[in-house]
Every structure is written in C-alpha cells, then in structure tokens.
Amino acid sequence: MIGKIHKQMSHDSWLFSKMATPEYTPFVFLLLLFQSGVWGVPVCQTPQESPTCGYKSCHATKPGMLNVHLVPHTHDDVGWLKTVDQYFYGDRNDIQHAGVQYILDSVVDQLLKNPDRRFIYVETAFFYRWWKQQTDDMQNTVKQLVNEGRLEFVNGGWCMSDEATTHYSAVIDQMTMGLRFLNDTFGHCGRPRVAWHIDPFGHAREHASMFAQMGYDGFFFGRLDYQDRNRRMVAREQEMLWRASESLTPPMADLFTGILPNGYNPPEGFCWDQSCDDPPIRDDPDLEDYNVDDVVTRFLHIAHGQALVYKTNHIIMTMGSDFQYENANLWYKNLDKLIRYVNQMQSNGSEVNVLYSTPSCYLQELHRVNLTWPLKGDDFFPYADSAHDFWTGYFTSRPALKRYERISNSYLQTCKQLEVLGGPISRKGPFGAGDSETLKKAMAVAQHHDAVSGTEKQHVANDYARKLANGWAHCQVLVSNTLSSLSGSSAPRVYCEHLNISVCPLTETSKKFSVNVYNPLARPVSWPVRLPVNGTAYSISDAKGKAVDSQVVPVSQATAAVRRGRGYAVNELLFQVQAPPLGYSTYSVSLLQNGPPSPPSPLPRAPTAVQNKFLRVTFDRETGLLSSLSNLETQQTVKLSQNFYWYNASDGNNSESIQMSGAYIFRPNTSTPFIISKTAKIETLQNSVVQEVRQWFSPWVSQVVRLYTDSRALELEWTVGPVPIGDDLGKEVISRLDSSINSSGVFYTDSNGREVLQRRKDYRPTWNLRQSEPIAGNYYPINSRAYIKDDKDQLTVVTDRSQGGGSIQDGSLEIMLHRRLLYDDVRGVGEPLNETSDIYPEGLVVRGRHLLSLSPPAMAADTHRPLAQEVVLQPLITFTDGELHPSTRLEFSGLQAVLPPAVHLLTVSQWDQDTVLLRLEHQYQASESKEHSQPVTVNLQKLFSTLDMLGVSEMNLSANQWKDEMTRLDWKAESGEKPLPKRGGDPSVWEVSLKPMEIRTFLLRVRQR
Template identity: 80%
Template sequence: MAASCHCFVAGLLLLFSGVLSFPVGQEKRDATTCGYQSCHATKPTMLNVHLVPHTHDDVGWLKTVDQYFYGDRNNIQHAGVQYILDSVVDQLLKNPDRRFIYVETGFFYRWWKQQSSSMQQTVKQLVNQGRLEFVNGGWCMSDEATTHYSAVIDQMTIGLRFLNETFGICGRPRVAWHIDPFGHAREHASLFAQMGYDGFFFGRLDYQDRARRMNAKEQELLWRASDSLTPPMADLFTGILPNGYNPPEGFCWDQLCTDDPIRDDTDLEDYNVDDVVQRFLHAAKTQALVYKTNHIIMTMGSDFQYENANLWYKNLDKLIRYVNDQQGNGSNVNVLYSTPSCYLQELHQANLTWPLKTDDFFPYADSAHSFWTGYFTSRPALKRYERISNSNLQSCNQLEVLGGPVSRKGLFGQGDSETLRKAMAVAQHHDAVSGTEKQHVANDYAKRLAKGWQHCQVLVSNSLASLTGSSAERIYCDYLNVSVCPLTESSSKFSLSVYNPLGRSVTWPVRLPVNGTAYAVTDAQGKPVDCQVLPVSRATQEVRRSRGFAKNELVFQVRAPPLGYSSYSVSLLQDGPPSSSPQHQAPTSIQNKFLQVTFDPDTGLLSGLSNLETKQTIKLSQNFYWYNGSNGNNVESLQTSGAYIFRPNSSTPVMVSSKARVEIFQNSVVQEVRQWFTPWVSQVVRLYADSKAVELEWTVGPVPVSDEQGKEVITRLDTSIKTAELFYTDSNGREVLQRKKDFRPTWQLKKTEPIAGNYYPINSRAFIKDDTDQLTVVTDRSQGGASISNGSLEIMLHRRLLHDDYRGVGEALNEWSELFPDGLVVRGRLLLSLEPPATAADAHRPLAQQVVSQPLLSFTDGDLNPNTRLEFSGLQASLPPAVHLLTLSQWDQESVLLRLEHQFQSWESKASSQPVTVNLQKLFSTLDVLGVSELNLSANQWKDEMKRYDWSPEKEEKPLLKTFEDPSVWEITLRPMEIRTFLLRVTFK
C-alpha cells in the first residue's frame, strides 16, 4: 500500500513509495482551514440561519454548454458562467466572512484554464480558507432517472479528479448537491455514499410527499440506499431544501431579480431596513416550524446568478448585520454565511435520530396533474446514442490500456479517450440525456459525442494495429442498425473484428448490409461459420433513406473472448436474386432449442411465449398504442404534455392497429417475423438460434400529427402472469425496486393522474412476476414504463408533442431533422426473457450488461496479412458470472484504474448472490500487476482514509458492521452489489 498522506493526489506520485512526502504543488499547509474547520461559529441557544450563496449553472439547456460559458446568445437566456466566476472571486476577496459554493466542475475547469497563475493562486487561497467551497464536484449535476450508473461514476470521477489534482484535500466536496434533477434515484444515493459524501441535499420532491414531510418534520432523513450492502455503506443523510434552490420570497438580490434592495440610509424617505428584517424573521421562523433542529438553510441564489456578485453580497452583508442587531432587542435568530457542509456539520452535532427511507423519490409531481414522467422517454434517439457512446467509451478506455502507449500515438495518428470521456460527462447532465433541452442543444450534445468517438476511433485503430500486428485501415460502421455500411455493401472480401468489453465471452448476432446473395464466413481458427442472407426489410429501407443501398443483410453469430477480440473473414460467393423468400401467411410459431414464440394466425400478433428448458408457458399478447398528449384544455387543469411532463388526456390508449401484415423468414441462423402495423409503426420479432431471449426490434415514426394531436407511443405486453399490481424496475441499471400501482411506500398517495402517476424510469430492465413465471424486458436505452393492469407491462417508446409544458424549455417536443423533415423515426430493441423467478436474475443481469456494453465492430477491406493475430483476450480467464469489470482505464503512464463489481443483489440468486474472490495478479494476460492500492468509488480518496459521518436512524438498532479481511493484497473479495476500485501499477509482460 502507499504511504499514508494527508491529501490524495491523482497523479499517483506516492503510490507504493513508502515515503511520507507531498507532491509538488500539494505541500502540507498547516494554515489550511477548509472544510468543516472553516465554518463560522453558531449560537446554540438561537435559531441559526445558514445563508448559502450559490449559482445553479446548467451544462446546457436553453443554450449549449459553450454558449452558457461565454454568455453567448443572451437573446435566448441571459447567462454567462465565466462572468459569474470572475465576479464571485472578486467579491469573496472583499470580505473574509463571505462564502460561496460551486458545483459544476466542467464549467470551473474551463474558467480555471483561462486564469493567470496569480489568479489561480488567489483562488487556491480562497479554497484553502473555505471561502470558496466545491460541492458535488462532478463534471455536471447528473440526471437521476435516465442515466446509467457506469456513466455517472465516470463523470463524477473526472470532476473530482480535477479538483483533487488542483486543490488537494480542500477541493474535495463533503456534500452531494442535486438541487435540480426531477426525482431522485436510490442508486444515486448509494453511489454518493460509496464516494465518501457525508450528506446529500436536493430541491425537488413530490408535492404530496413534501406536505407530509413538512407536517412531520421529516424533510431531513437517513436514506438506506441498498438492500444488499451492509449499513452504513450505502446510508446517506439526505436533506430536502426549503425553497427548491431559490431564496425565500422577497429576498432575491441578483441582477436577474426584481426584489427591493436593502435601503439603509435613514436620511432617505424609502428606508426599509425594519421591513426587511421583520419579513426575514417571519420567513426564518416559519421555515423553522417544519425542520427538526435550531438550524435552517436558505439557498441564496438560483439559475446563473451572481454574474454581478456585488448586488448579492452587498445586500447579504446588510441582511446579516441588521437581523443580528435585533438580538440586542431579544431576537433569537442568528444569521450567518454558510455552506451545505457547515449546515450538515451542525445537524450531525445535534446527535439526533432521523427517519429512515429505503425506497426512492420517483415519480415526481409538482402539482396534481403535473407528473414529470415524460422525460423518462423524451428524445429516445439521443438516449440511445448516449448509451452507445458509453459502450464505445468503455471499449476505448480498455484498448488504451491493452494496446499500451502506441494506442494514443501510433500508426493511424494521435487519438485520445479524453474527448469522448468529457462529452459523455456533459451528456449526463439533467437537461441532456434527460431529453429536456432545446433542440439545438440536443444537436450539440450529439455532435460532442460524435467528435469524441472520432478521437477514440483513432485510438482503437492504433491499439488493434498493435495487438493484431496488422497495419490495415479500420472502418467503423455506425449505422448498422439501419443496414448502412459502405464497405460491406461494396466489398467482395473483408474481415470483421469483434471487440468484447465484458469480462466473459459473449455470443453476439451480426447483421451486415450486403448486395450479394451468398457468402462464406470463417472464424479466427479458419472454421466455417453458419451464415444466411435475408432481404433488407421495407421498414429499414424507409428509415435509412438515401444513406445506404444494400439489398440484403448477411446474418451470422460471432463469439468474442473476454476483454478481447476475435476476427472473422467474409467472402462473397454469389451475386443475384435474394435466396430467401418470405412466407406471407401469418405464422403460428417460431422456436429454437430454448424458446417458442407463438402468434395469432388471424391478427399476426404475439400470443404466447414458452421456455422449453423449464417447461414454462405464458399467454403473451403485444401491440402498440398511443396516448393523446394533453393540449391544455382539460377541465381539471391547463397542464400540457411536454418534454418533462407526461399528461395523457385519457386513461385508455389508442390502439395503432388490431392486426399486422406479416412476413416470416426462417433459416438456420435466425427466425424473424416482420410485422407492419401502419406506415409509421413496424416491428421484427426475432429469435436467433442460440438465444435465450426474444428480440423485438421496433421502428416508430414519423409520428403523425396532422390531426393536431400530440402522441405518446407505447408498446404493451399483456400476459397471464398474476402480478397483484406489482412490477419491478432497475435503478440506474443496478439494484431492482418493487413498484405498486397507485402506491407510495412512505406516504398516502392521492391519485390524480392514473397513468402518468404510475410511470417509473426503466434504465436497463423491468419485469413482472408471480410464483412461477417472470417475464423480464431488457431495454437498449432509458425509457418510462408502467404496469397499469395486472399481468401487463407497458413501455413508452417515442413522444411527439405539439405544446410546451411550461417548465422552462420553451418549445414543444417535436423532433425532426433534415433527413426526417416530417418527424423523427426511432428504432430500438427490447429483449424478452421468460424464467422461473428464483433463477431469472442469472439470465437477465448478464443480458442487460451485454446490451449496455455491446461488442465493438470494426472492418478491414480485402485479405488480412497472414501474420495477423486473429484472436486475443486481455484476461487470463473469464471472470466469474457474478463479477463485472466495470472500469479499466489509463490513469497515468504507469498505472491503471480498475473497478470490479458484484452484479447481483443479496437476495436475487441462490447461485450468484454469493461472495466471489478474484486475484488481481492473475487477472490480465498481458499486464504484470506490480502494486495495488484501493480507493473509494470515485477514486479521489484512499479507501482506508475515507471517513464519513455516522448517522442514527429512528426506530432501529444500529446494525453491527460486518468486517472482512482479504486473504492477501492481491486477492479481493466482492460481496453482493459491492464495487471495489483500485489503482494498479502495471507493466507489459
């Protein structure tokens, strides 16, 4: 292990040195008074009001991230982050009592790079004295409903790493701060706890939940965010802010505000100090009635405020002075500049017990008919692109490690993973992947991801050139989902490289656009691979439009080793007419050795699903429907459906079609039933030869709106499973939560929206079950879903709406593009698995990981050099089934960051929910691990130095901590839902 030091510096100069020293620029400062030591004194016999000056700076929303930083396009919204930071630093220097918190590291990083060395030194002094404090510290303030945990961890890691490297221990946030996300996920709380945060504050929760909590003084609580991790590993103190993230009414003194300033010149007729003081005392005492201690917090700031910080601070200085002067007249209110961490310290020192919460804060409504459940699905194409980009980033990170230094600067030029890493970090913002931004901002997010992937493509090509020994140019086909790949369409001979980022071997179906009718495919051992040619469907031809011209698709299954690649050679044998002719009559069934899918011959729709191994059979009907999006003329409310809010004007959706025209193709590789419902809805029900899951490939759009009705398109699965109004969803792709119709675990729901009020985020999977059967649906992006009727599961696929929902974005969610001027067409996949409940997790967890971290395909034209290495694995052996390799990325020249996780909950599987031991020295095939040091989850503290506040729940004895010792520094044990993070010092074998 590394020698203990007082600040962890990400450059890792001390790792394994055994010498107590401090890296250059991070020397020990005896005068440091940051963090809890920098808090102003409070008065124990008084009501202490903690004023927290802050700004909330969206990393893109109405303007792009660049426009927000520079203050561009102020005709859209007046906001300029660079001026905020300039002004705040200037004002903090004028009064040592003043405080300010900053959140979005992505913005601060940009500003910091532009400062002179003297200004940087000044800011470091402010940070070291606790006058400027970072909270949260991620690259952005991420969304909690539509983000995947792996991407959340990544974006937190790069933000916190920058703060660590720049400011040392004084840059490390103590508090998580999600004041704007629209509902809060249990998994986020669990991650924050594992990252070492002492507490978590947010601003939004359901209006009914807030009313109950205010009445019961339960707006501060202990959130037990895992049912598998031993408390307090995932326990997080959580506080709900009193005014969202705004100041109390009447006390906003920003240039964007209209409240009166404090006029304290007694010679003037409009002197108002007495009025301001009395109004403030009333606000403070009223707020104190609904909180538990003699400390309350007030957020003094809002969106993009403090561009002219003098306005705020001049009035806050006066407010503190004049309110505290009243103590001489018997007032018991004490006002002070503070930060969330200082406020948290006082709550901790109160030594109270706190109500315990074990569920989450979804769905969120801010009024009776305003449920923020539409954004679970909004901008489904962007949501899918973000998910693909995450998969590409993990492959890029891994290949940067496995290929060595030549990956970054090699045969194909200079590549990097950082560009995509930062683009992905920005995409996690709560107005990015959430789909709640303006269209031009969504376009900007997509462009950033595309640019990042271009940089990674160079890196991946360099790495694969090094690993394979081949200098052949690599081609990447990013539109395979709509059968577009110029190389495969035109070449008579090419090779395919399949890189698998998972820690176990995978089998994956490949569909390549071609114009021939017969091909030969051989694997890395030269063995023939069964392949078939199918005609490109009419739906695919329409959605790809002019981007590709392949008549056929070559279909075969590939197998790739863990953390490695395998190569396949493809040769054209025959041109001519298509060899496969469809059957146009409605099918009765398709099946492989694992599953049978049955259809109604009269309608062409799904009618049943059987697991042939377990002898299970359920009735299963599936169809497409749409809800009318409210246009604001309902009797109960003027609320419309929009980017944030889902509000159907009827509880009964409209069926798209009661029948489907069908074509059926059956061969030795795949069986598929192509269903055509309307010109804007089609689907392929697909069953590959070796698959234990049924694929439903849906294509929706352009959604018609000529009837002036916005539409929320769903697919619904109706089954014979007896669900008792229960269904289950994942939380950010990890732990599973039970949902019940018209029910909230901690408060009595008054039902006002029977559909929207029962929608929940689905990030990677959802399921329904009874005692004998479990039907799991794995999604390829984040979507909203519900179980409105027993035995039913519906998932929202696409939204096209004609009205803004009045939550700030200012435009309707009506997506189109130059390629799709008549409305956006979206394609996606659902995978269906039928298993007994006791073993279902053994099937759906690996399946979901495989969809999230899908193989990366690259192509080379012509024959490969005979000396090319056709197969490679970066691991000595596959990881155990319960273990997922979450992160492998280059940290610096000599070390890599590794995260391993146990991907099962403690109750999920008799076989897989057991502790697993992995030997780190026996992990990699090409890397020698010379040293190891364990970090916390966000990699900004040594694990053994991470100390967190201890909190006591109400009505529960404090659980005994289980302690486990690893048998050696190399062998590490993972328990259910545990993620362990390591820095490894490595060399190539």
C-alpha cells in the first residue's frame, strides 16, 4: 500500500522528496505519514485475502468427467407482486407466499450443518435489512461463512436492475451502493466476481460494458429470444465473449457471458422447495416408494442432454427460484442425497460428477479449459419467448412512474453535489437534518427489473413512488441548508414539484419572489422557465441586476383541465435563465402594478411557419399539422409530419395466438394503427421568448409545438389521457414522425443513455429472424434518444424518460407514449395495466416532452449529446418569497472553470467525512464527432472552487476496488485477435486523460475552503 499512499498523498512534496533518500526506511515512511495526518484515504482498503474465499473456495472437479455444478440460489424481487417491505417481512402472503428474512435465517442455519454446501445471494437491499437485525454472534457466523466461500454474493448491487428502461448513471449508483456495503462489511471475500441478471427481460450492451468496468469476470443470465436460444443451442454458442463497446479498447468492455439452461429454475422434476410439487428423494430401500434409481436415471439423462448444447465438460444447474429456500432444509437434504447417489454411479462407469458450486466456481472451470469463444457485439433486444410474445410493452409501461424515476435521478445528483459543495452544514444546517441516503436507497430500489420497468402491481408502483417522494423530502432539507449557506440567506426555500402542469402556490400569489436555478452540469446551461402566475406583467432581473426579457401568456386549456383543482393560475410567466456550471443563479421577480389588463390571446389558426435563428418549422394550414423542419445554420430541410395514433391491444381472442397485451407484452391486434385525428384544432402564440402552436387532436390527446428563441431543438410537449376504454379494447398510444429521410429500414437507439446501436427492421445481427409480429418485433428501448438518417440528414428525438419505439416504415420514427390495457398478459403480475388514481379515477393522464433536432449526420452528436444530458440532469428550481437581503450571494459555481464539451461530470458524491467520490466521463463515442471524439485531459486540482485537493486514488467503476489492483480473467475470442495493450499513464497524478466513452472513477481527499 505504500505506493498507493504515495500516490494519494503526492501533494506533500516536501515529505516525499525527503523520503526518496535511502535513510528513510518503510517504517519511518509510514510513521511520517501517520504523524503528518495524511495516512490515506479511509475507504474500502483491500484486506488480506482469506485463503478459502472466492475461487480458492471451489470444490475440486474431475477431469475427463461431465462436471455438473449445482448452484443453490433464491431470486428475491425487490418489489413485484408485493412491496419491498412486504417481501422482506413475509406480509400479504395472500398475494404471494414469500418472506426474505426467513430465507436468510434458514439458509445460514443449513450451511452450518454441512461445510460442502454452497449458497449465493444477490439482492443487497434485502441482505442489508436482514444484517442490521442480527446479533453480533450471528454476524460473526455469517462472516465466517463468507470467508470460507460457503455463502457467496453474486451481482451485489442494491437490486438486480432492469436493462431496458434504466439510465446508466442510476445503474452505476445502485451497484456502487450495494457493492460498498458488501465491501465494508465483508472485505475482499464479500466482493462478487460474477454479474447475475437471471430475470430481466432482455439485456443491454451498456450493462455488459459497465459490468466489465466494475471488475466482473463474467455475466450470467436466463432470458433471451427463443429463436436466438435455439440457434445457439444447435451451434453450442450459449457461452460467448461480449464485446460491449465499439469505442473502448478491448478488453476494457469485454465480458464473458453465459446463458443459463433453465432460465433460473431447476431442471424439470428436481425442485424441492416448499412451493414445489416434485417428490423428494425416497432412499430407504425397504420402503415401497423407493425412487433413488429413477431420480438418478432422470438426472443423468438431463445432464447428458444439457451437455450436448454447451461447449465444455462443465455444465451449470440453478437449484432454486423465486423466493425459495424459506425452508432450506427441504432443498439441502435432497441435494445432499442427489450428489451422493449420482456420484456413487461413477463406480459403475458413470462419467458424471455432481458438486455444490457457485457461478464463479463454474466460471473458473470454463476459464481453465482455455478455449476460444464466439464474439458478440450487439445486444439482446427485443426479447420474445414465443412467436407472438414480444416483451416490448414494458419499454413504455407506467410512463408516469418512468418520468418520476428519471427526474428523481436528476434531483439525487443535485442533492449529492450540494452535499459536497456545502460540507457538513448541508446535513445539519438552519433547516434541520437533511440526508441524501434516503433518496439514494429509494432510487436504487427503483432500478429493479419490476420497478422502473412498470411490470409490478399497482400498489407496488405506488410504494416505489412513495419511497421516492420520501427521499425528495430528505434531500430538500439538505438542498435548503446548502443553498442557504452558499447564498448567505436564511429565507425559507419553497419547492414546486408540479410546474409541468403550471402549479406553484408561491408564484401564483406572491408579488415579489426570487427564483434560484441550480445547474448540475459541468457547463453553463440556458433553460426556459415557465411559472404559474395570476398577474399580467412582471419585471425580472438576473444575478447582476440586468433586466431579463419575459412574457406572460394564458395557461392552455389542456393544462387547466389536467390540474384537477391543484392550481388556479390563469397565466404563465416565461423567461430564459442562464446557470453556471455546477452552480446556481438567482433571478428576482416583481409584479408590475400597471401591467396590461391581460396577456394577448392565442390566435385560433395554424401559422405558416415559426422560426428562430436556428430552426424553421412549417405547418399545413388545412390540417394544423407539422409539414417541414429546417436547420437554418446548415441550410437543410426535410418534409416532416407528426401525429398521434393508437394500436388496439390483443385480447387473446385470436386464431394465431391467445397471447394478450399486458404490462410486459406488446401485441397489437393489427399492424395498422388508428389515427386519432387527421386534423388538429389550433391556437398560436408568438412573442419574444417563445413561439408555440397548441394542438388539440381529441378530448384526450393534445400537444404544444414550442420553439424557444435561442434553442436548437423543437419541443413537442404531449399530453395523453385518460385513454378511453369504452370499446372494451386496450390502447397503445404512439406519436409518429414521418419524414422525407431515406432511412432504408434502419434506425438508431441509445443503450441505457450512452452508446448508440443500429437497429434494422425485421433483422437480427446474430440469427436469421422469422418475423411473426411486424410491429412489436421491431420495437426497441429508447432510453434518452433515437434517430433516423440518410447521407444528408439526421432527425434525432430526445425523450424525457424511457420509452419503446421503432421505425416501421422508411423515414418514420414512432414512439409509444402511453398504454392502457384491460387484460393481464399471463407473465405473473396478475392484473391488467389499467392505471387510475384518486385525481384521475377515469384513467391516468401523462404529459411529457420530445425534443427534435435536424443536423448533418457528421455533426448531429454535437447537438443531441449535450441536449440529452440537459434533459437527464435538468436544473433544480427553488423559490423564496419576498425581497432578497442585499448581502445575498446571487450566483455561485462549484467549478473553477467550465469542463471541456466532451467531459461530463457524472458523479460528485460524499464518500466519507473528508473524501469525495468523483466520476468523469467522456461522453462521445469514437468517430462520432470530428471535434469532440478526441482524448481530453482534466486537471483535478483545478476542478472545484470550494474544495482543496489533498489526495487522489483511482477506483474501478463501482468504486469497490483500487483500479491498479483490479484484475480480471482474460478470455480468447474466436476471431483470433489479441487484446490490445492497456492505456498509457496520465501525464501526472492530477492530470486525468479520458478517451471516447471512458468513465474514470476517483476518490478525492478534500478540504473545504
């Protein structure tokens, strides 16, 4: 560790120059460090490795035999049919019999009875709760089991996250939280070596890239398209090397990936949980129902059959399923017998050897055979489990929850940043005790594959939202404390969480108030603000006292209708704000007593065009619909129309298949969607701040087409609902853009908000697709953006949440906005996706935004990358009533300087008392941008304006290993290529170089200035 401490403490140059002389022995070196008070960054330091955990704890296998690795496990959903709390305590067993606390109690008891037994555990959210309730003696017992490798953690995140609808920043956060707890509690032996996503419904390439950068040696999952699996079984390609990035240098994002043979269930006939119906092993030969010979024969048959579709003489069997092992004695008693009786057959010539194992032990044996493996470069979307059963509906399911999760992520990043910038006063300040932990845990739970995915029961979705709201409340205290400290103002701070529907009691009633705009990005932003007001004219001044152009417009009929009594403002105050990087700017707003009697009324007709200096948008005067979009900077124009449609959902009464549409499954009953209206009723507003065309398509669908004065993107703000179901058919509502772009059946989507993948209609890169669902089978997850292009034009759509979409016709891009379904799709959730609420008892209303940009393909990333980041990490707006004190600090930036355009400040988070977790990200892909797809260097010492850098050490992506101590198993691809050499070093300790798509993670030892 001396070298690491040296690296961390390099700021003490006088000390280190002295230590370079021969008389300073290592003991004196450490003593001086201790006396100087810079002993080292107190985090996650790797303890001495136990001689028996990890790969060293694996049972011996037998060469020349078929080794069957039995993996006892439980799959514990962090909410699904029951809430997280109900699952943990075993409450509401009328819904589902499941109690996680009893599973862990029972498994520990049974592991102690036989040292050969193994068990893996995955979901740290549950284990953390259980651990806190244990006695010291029990905790020591569990530590011993972990140190001996008998209890092994795999995956180790707070949850097993969804892969289609999660944003990479939230995934990294929840993995970091879970892995840190395991590291702090169990040290090296608690660190998972295998990623384990046995239940998510399709698999994203970006997840594999993240897992590789987190130091995992391999990745196992259970679900993939039935056609893909069939082909892979025949070709014996169920295990592969996944090259999960086109930009990162191999093997940085290479991950060995295995497909489990039975999903995550036991082989048929070998389930011995209390929830199972399979007969136990009856091994008393004096009894009439003795069945050992039958069990052994059936098991050998299954094992040999499985070996035919895998590549080595090692196969894996998952022994467990959903919430199993509540009575672990049932499982282990029968597994002990199975191992004994199958292995006894070796004396009769059997070549099958059965053993207790773990995924990492199985992985180690695959590595030892030293084979080459097929290479995969795309992802595993969409997923279908049979010809008419595409799991592409959940890309959009519960769109309101998906948006709430996304803005909660933005708020959490702001909360964590202000906790660092504010120091200790942020947690205990003038407004009480605040914390970021509550929202961190709520957000971590929300990443679960039955949470943000929208595939849970309604009462569980409500509970996820409740947890997020509780996290917001805790963070609001922290944010108020920090902003009070930084600004020097103790005025109470007001949060308005319904600005998207023009509700904010303070701005509606106050004659004088201030608006604080905090920007979590590392570059300045310009952001449009819309505040509900009842006055008709206001004066606004910025932080320098300069007057700001503003306009007052009437609240639209659609907004007034959707508020349902939660606000009564008749107008909206519009102005543009500028906020510095990682900082805030404050605007003062005053009602003008002698303003005009009312704002100008909208004109009841479609304009010929609206335009600013960047874009021109034309409309068809007859229909009121978009007709073209032009980029005035590049002199490009494309024909462009946009409208709303719906697909009728299948009710199961179909000659081809009885599959119904539901929370998981998208299955329209026709390939032609129904148009909601061929024309739109129009109102037009044009002023110096914004031009907007308000469109009404039906009583339940409306939209505002908006162009702000300084924007390079056209905003489409859609409002959909309540979706009518009077015809007893569920509906899947889409927005479709039809353009003159010659897209040739190809479109592009992002993977978890990062790298972009090409999608081709009716095509899969790794097998010859037999397309059976022409719409649902061409839908993909869109996490933050999608685009179509030809040689000349690229049309990009940036979304404000995860949604499903596709390009069904050339030049067309459709995105699903809302789903309301009347039948369950028989995938376990047990209820239709028919969302209502107290406010909307006749059906949920959802509002969102799409941002459109038009650019030449070579320049498009320079627009849509920063635009997508602005939507993901949007400014936080807070308010104070009355006039500000003259001494109030109206502007602040936490950075000394703006970061280069290619660099995104991904994470700034308090780690320990004097340490900060920092992630810097190169946000461009290789060859994506002429200007920005180049390596870039950042000086860490010149980063923050309020912090002095005392030391730095680099971590892996999940911050649970030192980067220079992270070693991974190396794998050979069938392409024959050799991994390229590792990256070169940085210019200095403080100069950090980033290559395209690279994320680097650091622990900083800091001191508040």
